[in-house]
Amino acid sequence: MNILFSFLPKPEQQANLIERFPHVKFYFQKPFDEETLRNAEVFVTYGEDINASHLEAADRLKWIMVASAGLEKMPLKEIASRNILVTNVRGIHKIPMAESILAHILSIKKSLPIIAQNQRNSIWSKKVYSSELYGSTALILGPGAIGGEVGRILQAFGVHTIGCNRSGEPSDFMDDMTSFSELKRALPKADFVISILPSTVETKNLLTNEHFHCMKPTAIFMNFGRGDVVKEEVLLQALQNNYIAYAVLDVFESEPLKEDHPFWKMENVVVSPHVSSHSSQYIVRALDIFTENLTKWLDEDPSLINVIDLERGY
Amino acid sequence: MNILFSFLPKPEQQANLIERFPHVKFYFQKPFDEETLRNAEVFVTYGEDINASHLEAADRLKWIMVASAGLEKMPLKEIASRNILVTNVRGIHKIPMAESILAHILSIKKSLPIIAQNQRNSIWSKKVYSSELYGSTALILGPGAIGGEVGRILQAFGVHTIGCNRSGEPSDFMDDMTSFSELKRALPKADFVISILPSTVETKNLLTNEHFHCMKPTAIFMNFGRGDVVKEEVLLQALQNNYIAYAVLDVFESEPLKEDHPFWKMENVVVSPHVSSHSSQYIVRALDIFTENLTKWLDEDPSLINVIDLERGY
CATH class of the missing domain: 3.40.50.720 (NAD(P)-binding Rossmann-like Domain)
Structure with missing residues (x-):
């Protein structure tokens, strides 16, 4: 299984994921390569770099993990029509x-x-x-x-x-x-x-x-x-x-x-220049949520956390 | 019974005390009059205005309530020899x-x-x-x-x-x-x-x-x-x-x-100019402690709070 990140966690955070999920092939690319997305089952993004035309080509995509709270820049309609699961990092702030x-x-x-x-x-x-x-x-x-x-x-x-x-x-x-x-x-x-x-x-x-x-x-x-x-x-x-x-x-x-x-x-x-949610722990917490959800995903346990209702948009 | 304050609570705080303890005669004096102290059974002070010679004349004095945490300016030895009870406002800060x-x-x-x-x-x-x-x-x-x-x-x-x-x-x-x-x-x-x-x-x-x-x-x-x-x-x-x-x-x-x-x-x-303990609620809380203790004092209940051990000095 291929998982594509379109941002770069720290080297030790990448290494932790690779060690923890040995049967998964991780790609960390910023910006991401469209060819890699085409073969990815899971896409991990800040939610600002994916559009409808990307989706058309991404045949195997089943889950998008958005490492932010806002989804306003995502092509939600196209995602819904393709039945792709979306989760976010609600609560991280x-x-x-x-x-x-x-x-x-x-x-x-x-x-x-x-x-x-x-x-x-x-x-x-x-x-x-x-x-x-x-x-x-x-x-x-x-x-x-x-x-x-x-x-x-x-x-x-x-x-x-x-x-x-x-x-x-x-x-x-x-x-x-x-x-x-x-x-x-x-x-x-x-x-x-x-x-x-x-x-x-x-x-x-x-x-x-x-x-x-x-x-x-x-x-x-x-x-x-x-x-x-x-x-x-x-x-x-x-x-x-x-x-x-x-x-x-x-x-x-x-x-x-x-x-x-x-x-x-x-x-x-x-x-205050819109900094109240800033934290040195942001990526750490986003990866904690992702790790919990990926474990369930691999176990085919449907109880993922922070699943988005694509109709409501939150 | 006469109680002498050597500081001035707000008029409504004074009125509350008078109403609550109708059998007590309250004196509020800043600075206090030595003649009044001579007839007082209870003296309420910030602890910086009483010396050994005052004590000699204060025949009836049985309890000194110090509305501060520090007792370093009090004539503790003389107070101990006269068996006068001392309480303070520990915890108020x-x-x-x-x-x-x-x-x-x-x-x-x-x-x-x-x-x-x-x-x-x-x-x-x-x-x-x-x-x-x-x-x-x-x-x-x-x-x-x-x-x-x-x-x-x-x-x-x-x-x-x-x-x-x-x-x-x-x-x-x-x-x-x-x-x-x-x-x-x-x-x-x-x-x-x-x-x-x-x-x-x-x-x-x-x-x-x-x-x-x-x-x-x-x-x-x-x-x-x-x-x-x-x-x-x-x-x-x-x-x-x-x-x-x-x-x-x-x-x-x-x-x-x-x-x-x-x-x-x-x-x-x-x-920070030694202001961390400052509070608009200081006198309110000091009077709460005093009211609790005075109620016990009048009931001859010996379990007053914040009693000072005069040997140790705290």
């Missing part, structure tokens, strides 16, 4: 993202930017006015794998967690739940409003001027999902009018953020 | 200190100072090289109330915790334990070495050049206990010779840190 979100929350609460500024000026000042996470309330828009991990850690800090999704049904590590349609009633309780929502028809421009009006003037809004959950002018206005105290943004309507964008220079905005 | 320590750890791991510097220059750069807390190892010097709280939260982040105290006996939220005498063997395992040790004969200059030599070159040393656990020239040398990667210091041999001290300008040092 939860640890680095939860750590990034907690880092930003704690940094602001414990006044680290002020402490750093005083250090640059060699100023010893105890007037840094830090406050506590303990006893506060966080509203998490999108309490899925990542949001649940954020909730779990926030609960360890003694934070009350409110999850918000379409249905309002219970979700792990959320003390309370609400739904998109009831959101305005929950917002006045939240010290942190954290969006980890993907971009869908339902989430696009979900947060309006009215929502920001409902938030506490001391609230910190954090966007770690997708930039289009709120129009930038709505957010800008909320910040300029002090409807909220702070925004921490890892995603934007348009990325990279333009050099002359007002967010860069605003005292109450943190601009 | 654990929440703000654990949050501060986690804030600094996460800030460094997730490259927040680099992200902030790029924002000041309006630079969108994904090359921030953040790493993960998950799967790392922390060595906690002084796994008491504060160290245990740090350990509990680190464990929630998936960090392996090693506690280090005099005896090496098990301690809450520590996966492993070691003792001061075995410390050098544990140091090479630690990604974080966090001191929360008080200043005692045993902890003074506990960490030598050799200890820093044993640490990982990538280790982050954090001092949130007392400055004299390591001589500043030893720490300076360890940082300049890259025995360790980073130091986060909330305490120093001499405070405030002098304006021309090299720490201020070092890229791999964070100078």
Whole structure:
């Protein structure tokens, strides 16, 4: 059996796979050779390098493992019509993202930017006015794998967690739940409003001027999902009018953020360049998921993890 | 019964006490009036305003509640000879200190100072090289109330915790334990070495050049206990010779840190002006402890919390 990777794991990671699966012939090619794809049964890709015409020639292809969360650049219709299995690395972002979100929350609460500024000026000042996470309330828009991990850690800090999704049904590590349609009633309780929502028809421009009006003037809004959950002018206005105290943004309507964008220079905005999911452990975890699935695949065990429903697209 | 406070809780906090204990006469005075102390049975103080001569006149005094952790400015010998009970607010610092320590750890791991510097220059750069807390190892010097709280939260982040105290006996939220005498063997395992040790004969200059030599070159040393656990020239040398990667210091041999001290300008040092225990909740928590103890005192229940052993001094 031939397996083609269109990215290059580290030499020792490649060697581990070869040793672990002696009956499999592995090809590691970046960019991949179309001839090799034609003879491959399994294709492992970041999901940005395969198109419909590749598929036509790939007669033997039965499984595509996408080593990323997003499938928006894949020819899903053609894949579905060929009955090719697709799996991804869902959940791989939860640890680095939860750590990034907690880092930003704690940094602001414990006044680290002020402490750093005083250090640059060699100023010893105890007037840094830090406050506590303990006893506060966080509203998490999108309490899925990542949001649940954020909730779990926030609960360890003694934070009350409110999850918000379409249905309002219970979700792990959320003390309370609400739904998109009831959101305005929950917002006045939240010290942190954290969006980890993907971009869908339902989430696009979900947060309006009215929502920001409902938030506490001391609230910190954090966007770690997708930039289009709120129009930038709505957010800008909320910040300029002090409807909220702070925004921490890892995603934007348009990325990279333009050099002359007002967010860069605003005292109450943190601009993070869409790096919250970055991790030195990314490939390690992707290969762990792949190894688990390949073992099952070779055993003809159908219970692979992270199988994509090609109709829904996730 | 008369109770004298030598600091001023907020008016609503004073009102709460008066309402809750209608048979007690409360006096709130800053500075306190010696005549009032003479008639007080209970004295509530930060522990820096009472001397031996005050005690001589305070015939009726039976209990001193110290609303701080340190008792070094109290006339303990005279208090012991008069058989006056002393209680303090042990444990009151654990929440703000654990949050501060986690804030600094996460800030460094997730490259927040680099992200902030790029924002000041309006630079969108994904090359921030953040790493993960998950799967790392922390060595906690002084796994008491504060160290245990740090350990509990680190464990929630998936960090392996090693506690280090005099005896090496098990301690809450520590996966492993070691003792001061075995410390050098544990140091090479630690990604974080966090001191929360008080200043005692045993902890003074506990960490030598050799200890820093044993640490990982990538280790982050954090001092949130007392400055004299390591001589500043030893720490300076360890940082300049890259025995360790980073130091986060909330305490120093001499405070405030002098304006021309090299720490201020070092890229791999964070100078925090002894603020990690600061909290807006300090008085609230001190009054909670006091209320619990006063209730017992009035019921003649001897099981007061945070009673000081005046022989040992803690």
